Amino acid sequence: MGQIRIENLTKRFGGLTAVSDVEMTIEDGEVLCLLGPSGCGKTTTLRMIAGLQQETEGDIHIGNTRVNHLPPSERDIAMVFQFYALYPTLTVAENIAFPLRSIRMGSVEIDAQVNSVMTALQLHDVANRRPGQLGEGEKQRVAVARAIVRDPNCFLFDEPLSRLDITLREQMRGEIKEILTGLSKATVIVTHDQLEALTMADRIAVMRAGRVEQIATPHEIFNRPANLFVAGFIGTPSMNLLQATFCATKDGKAGFSAFDQLFLKEAGPLGSGLNLGSKVTLGIRPRAFQLRDYGSEDGISVEIELIEPMGAETLLHARTQGADIRVVVDRSHKVKVGERMNLAPKPGQTLVFDQNEQLVMS
Ligand code: ATP
Numbered sequence: 001m002g003q004i005r006i007e008n009l010t011k012r013f014g015g016l017t018a019v020s021d022v023e024m025t026i027e028d029g030e031v032l033c034l035l036g037p038s039g040c041g042k043t044t045t046l047r048m049i050a051g052l053q054q055e056t057e058g059d060i061h062i063g064n065t066r067v068n069h070l071p072p073s074e075r076d077i078a079m080v081f082q083f084y085a086l087y088p089t090l091t092v093a094e095n096i097a098f099p100l101r102s103i104r105m106g107s108v109e110i111d112a113q114v115n116s117v118m119t120a121l122q123l124h125d126v127a128n129r130r131p132g133q134l135g136e137g138e139k140q141r142v143a144v145a146r147a148i149v150r151d152p153n154c155f156l157f158d159e160p161l162s163r164l165d166i167t168l169r170e171q172m173r174g175e176i177k178e179i180l181t182g183l184s185k186a187t188v189i190v191t192h193d194q195l196e197a198l199t200m201a202d203r204i205a206v207m208r209a210g211r212v213e214q215i216a217t218p219h220e221i222f223n224r225p226a227n228l229f230v231a232g233f234i235g236t237p238s239m240n241l242l243q244a245t246f247c248a249t250k251d252g253k254a255g256f257s258a259f260d261q262l263f264l265k266e267a268g269p270l271g272s273g274l275n276l277g278s279k280v281t282l283g284i285r286p287r288a289f290q291l292r293d294y295g296s297e298d299g300i301s302v303e304i305e306l307i308e309p310m311g312a313e314t315l316l317h318a319r320t321q322g323a324d325i326r327v328v329v330d331r332s333h334k335v336k337v338g339e340r341m342n343l344a345p346k347p348g349q350t351l352v353f354d355q356n357e358q359l360v361m362s
Helices: 042-050 092-102 107-120 136-148 166-183 194-200 218-223 228-233
Strands: 004-013 016-026 031-035 057-062 077-080 154-158 186-191 203-208 211-216 240-248 254-258 261-264 279-284 289-292 300-309 313-320 323-330 340-345 350-353 359-361
Touching: 004 042, 016 042, 016 186, 016 211, 031 042, 031 166, 031 194, 042 077, 042 154, 042 186, 077 136, 092 107, 092 136, 107 136, 136 166, 154 166, 166 194, 186 194, 194 218, 203 218, 203 228, 211 218, 211 228, 228 240, 228 279, 228 350, 240 261, 240 323, 254 279, 261 300, 261 340, 289 323
Parallel strands: 031 186, 031 203, 077 154, 154 186
Antiparallel strands: 004 016, 004 057, 203 211, 240 254, 240 279, 254 261, 279 350, 289 340, 300 313, 300 340, 313 323, 350 359
16 A cells, blocks of 8 residues: 655755654545745655655655665656656657556557546547647646556655646646545645645645644644644735733723734633733734724724735735734725724634744634
């Protein structure tokens, strides 16, 4: 079986630690996306799994085999790169057949395998064309076809969609997800595009500076980010992170103040474990605000500084004491620049992070 298990994986380039103590297991049939900003160690991790880069420390198991010492060709992995590297003089069908010819499979069997993969990826119409006569989306499909035709144990994709335009990307995201679901193999996809990760992954590993910050389902990563980095990295527009204090309110309850105003008048369970006066960071997504009349008891008073139409929704940039708070509302809300209002969080949509930047309550 094709489970990939990584233990204490570290890679140093001279004084630079590119990957630090990474641990993860990708189950047979699971799609895991490595997501993170440029330079966080995603590609290096993928290349170590493939055997293209020697690890400094740690172990890599595929199925029941420790593969650290095995060359890429003996790891039974197929890798699809950002640059597809199709053979320009071969037709689509010949490109797909190439890995099978190199293991000396019989021609009847090759034809059957190539046909079946071309059907899955809808490539029959272009079977006799050469790569120079294909569009980018077709080239991408040929690269995927060539990777899956060998029926390897697992798949590795390095930024597979980054060269496609937006429309094609949307289409291919769905297509690749569907194909991977049908294949039931352990798959690792490297991407810096969070939408790609959120739509294609069963689980996402968010990386920063060589370390894994959180591994969880897309739903969990979005709704319960483990720390401030993941909270700020996932979601567009990004989550508002407001400095706040856990405080007593007039009516003898406890709430949170921010910008010297009572932002949330009833902390409820969000205050569990906090002492009055504790400093925290509140995380509120731009779509998690309710707009209130200026000066009302609820929420913080802001002034709208900039309005960005986004189609069905509108992004408002609200100012208070120099801070920029991003608020997304339905475009039917008629708001003007310079307008004043109060912003209060919708119930159940505030996250609390402690001074160590870790999620404590949501
Ligand atoms: P990107 O999205 O930009 O490709 P990444 O998350 O894939 O980034 P890596 O390519 O894994 O990041 O690089 C991690 C760090 O290791 C970077 O600081 C990079 O400059 C460094 N690095 C990668 N390969 C080498 C190498 N062969 N020699 C020296 N440093 C390297």
